[in-house]
Amino acid sequence: MRAARRALLTAAAAVLVVALTACGGLPVSGPVNAGKPIPESEADGGLVFIPREPIKDATPEQIVEGFIAAGSGPSENWSTAREFLAADIRTQWNPRAGVTVYRAGERTLRQVAAGDYALTVTPSATVDAAGEMTFSGDAGDISLSFTLAQQADGQWRITQAPDGIVLDEGRFTAVYGSYALQFFDPTWTYLVPDQRWFPKQYAATSIAEGLVDGGPGAWLEGAVSTAFVDGARLAQVAVPVRSNVASVSLQDGARALGREVLDRMQTQLETSLAAAGIDAVDMLVDDQPLAAEAISVRTTRVDSRPLVRTDDAFGFISGGSGSSIEEIPGLSDALVPIDAVDIEVNADRTSAAVRSADGAVSVVGSDGTVRRLDTRAPLVAPSIDLQGYVWSVPAGAPGAVVAFAPDGTRVAVADAWPGAAEISAQRVSRDGTRVAAVVRDGGRWALWVAAILRSREGVPTGLGTGRMLGVLAGPAVALTWLDGSTLAAVTSAGGDPALYSQRVGGFGETERTPDAITSAAGGLQSGGVRLRDANGVLYAQRGANWQNFASGIRVLAVQQGSPR
Known part of the structure; x- marks a missing residue:
């Protein structure tokens, strides 16, 4: 049985290598193709490429193609890739300088002069020496230059090559x-x-x-x-x-x-x-x-049940169709009288940031207090952080972000979304260290994230340098943190509703949603999401489908964590 299982795993790995090779935009036949997986016992349970070394009398083009393919083999500090280099630069070339990641097929290699070749790729992302990924957006093509010369033995070798490696997305995620x-x-x-x-x-x-x-x-x-x-x-x-x-x-x-x-x-x-x-x-x-033990940290997980506002109640759905609501002591009674369109509840469930139907932002406490904070118009949905600050910003003034302290004190947040002309959504992460936003920068809408800088007392003082995570089809009608690393934005550009999920420092993906979605919230499991449409129908994702989970939902609230 064990031998049969090993044979099946080896066959499956071989099929995967063939698939990756076929879609990688590199030669699918010939002597310089990366391809074979190492035996399972050496691979530590994962796929490992063993690129082929240069063949005798290979052409300059074959040498460059083989060198690029050998980027998929990091074993022994990319020793195979170094064989395509002239001896005097093998130790100088630094494969760890970074990775240029491109979509399969979006690359060309051409000769520009005798012994000179240019590799042109359309990068989807780049990874630096520290392993940080940066989304390339619409930066356009880049060209990488290679110089070759015949060596004393008559073999062509690369005498000049850029540091780092180049991989298509499929091979990159395999390696x-x-x-x-x-x-x-x-x-x-x-x-x-x-x-x-x-x-x-x-x-x-x-x-x-x-x-x-x-x-x-x-x-x-x-x-x-x-x-x-x-x-x-x-x-x-x-x-x-x-x-x-x-x-x-x-x-x-x-x-x-x-x-x-x-x-x-x-x-x-x-x-x-x-x-x-x-x-x-x-x-x-x-x-x-050393004598040490891991300490207990506070989780950013949320209750698996949807937190909603119906016609006459606010709380967690504990039965199908929203017929049974488990209220939050104090806070539910305080929220029900308010005509809210957006609600975000803090982790302790003692207060909530609310945008009401008249467009104003308020903070509501479990003791029944309601403090009106911001009446600038039009405001995006507010967010409440772990220190109790309510974040608010007008859609037409992305740089005018204000954080209101629990006592109502107004704090201007410096360096917020520079260069943005509009903002359609903004959410603080559950750990209070980052804030995400969907902003219009020039003619495009994009998802950005920035670090929150605070004083020793926890007062927000400004935002760090932002990172663009991805380009969206249009403004977001909803934005939410699914977990500590993943964001989800709902767009409806061109009448095509879509859910864009984006990992901070990773790749994003888009999928269709039901029509007329108005709000989203992290849901059932890590990375899960729930959606509400304009008719009050609540949806939960089941595999590739969206299931009608409940109806009669006036507001789908966002949870900023769970009580200790």
Whole structure:
């Protein structure tokens, strides 16, 4: 049985390699094609490419094509790819400088002069040396130059090549994996994911190196915290893994750190390495284990039940068709009298940010208080953060973001969405460290995210440098965080309703939705979403279909987490 299973797995892997090769835009026959998976026992359960080395008397074009194909083989620091290079540049070429990712078929290789070739690609994304992915948008084609010369043995080799590698999307996602480096919010309460892309073969070492020796991405600086400090960096850039237990060797300075710091370090390492299949982590100094245990952090998960407003109640649906509502003590009674069109409830369920039918933004407390905060018009749906600040912005003035303190104090948020002409939606992440928005920049609508900068007291002071995550077909009628790393926006440009799901630091995808959707909220499971249409019908996704979950829903509320 075991032998049969191994044969089936090997056959399946071979089929996958053939599929990837066929759609990769690279030669599908000939001697320079990347292709074979290594045996299962060596692949550690995943697909690994073994690109072919140069063949004798290969043409310059075949050498360039083979070099590009060999980018799919990171084994031994891309040793096969280096065989296509002249001896004097093999150690100079840096494959870890980054990855240019393109859609299959969107590349051409042409000769521009004797021994000179240009590879033109239309990138969909780029990945830098730290593993951070940047969406390319409509940046257009880029050209990469290669120079070749015949060597003393008469063989053509590349004498000049750009650092980094080039992969189509299919091969990229086969070779590279997406891993979240985990950092803390400034209060050390939540873990904040910082998505990176690393070769799957070296995932554990890359994750530890990025977390311990690196730090958060530049766009997150000032918004997150890390327990790793100078003097307690990696003692060796290698993380052995045995029986799914990773051994992380640290510098001697780690001995002097307090237990609280060590526990936070352990927490960051364990949660970050779990994405690579690591079950446990040993932090070591001179091969001796450090006493540390992962701490409990507050979750950003939400209640699996939809939080809704019906004609006469506000609370969680506990029965089909919305007939049974479980109310939130105090808050439900305070919200029912309000003619609300948007509601977002804080994690403790003690207050809610509300946009009423007259367009004003208010904060409603479980003690029955209602404080009117913003009457600028027209305002987008408000968002409430973990500190109790209500975020509000007019659709026609994206830079005029204001955060209202729990006592109503108005705080202008500096550097909000520079260059944007309009904004259709804005939401703060459940951990309070990031804010996302759909804005019009020039002639396009795009999804952006930026870090929230705060004072020591937690007062929002400004936004960091924003990141564009993707281009949308039109303005968003709804925007929501599905989990700590994923956003969903609903658009209806051209009469075609669509749900655009986007991972921060990853790829996005679009799918059709029912007609006339007005709101969205993170739902059933991690990454799940629920939608409400203009007729009050609530939908939940079941596979590729949208199921009618309930009716008579006036407002689908957004949850900013769950009580402790």
